[in-house]
Amino acid sequence: MWYALHSSKLRYLGKILLKTTFDPEKVRQWIGLTRWPQILLIVEQWLMLLDIEVIVIRSNMTSTERIEAADRFNSKASTVKILLSTYQTYSTRLNLHPDCATMVLFNPPENGNQIF
16 A cells, blocks of 8 residues: 555545455446546556456557457456546447446546546
């Protein structure tokens, strides 16, 4: 947790993780979105340090790779509980709302339509 010592966002994310990922009775999937790829990288690294498996949809992925990543996240057999992406990448033909209703916004989007 030393990685989050000087970051209130990562400390609060730790609280969300405790409630949604580590509690066996309340385990559920969630999506983390950010406006900037740098923040996405920091959050991904922090989750890796905690040994938490995560799927990341990046802008350099093809449409097919993005759909495959979304399918892996949505799969009932998947052990991955967290999907990370940027607003611009997430808003391109991916519909994860039916399978995952919890969303963490690391910083505000330019436009509210990018979320919904």
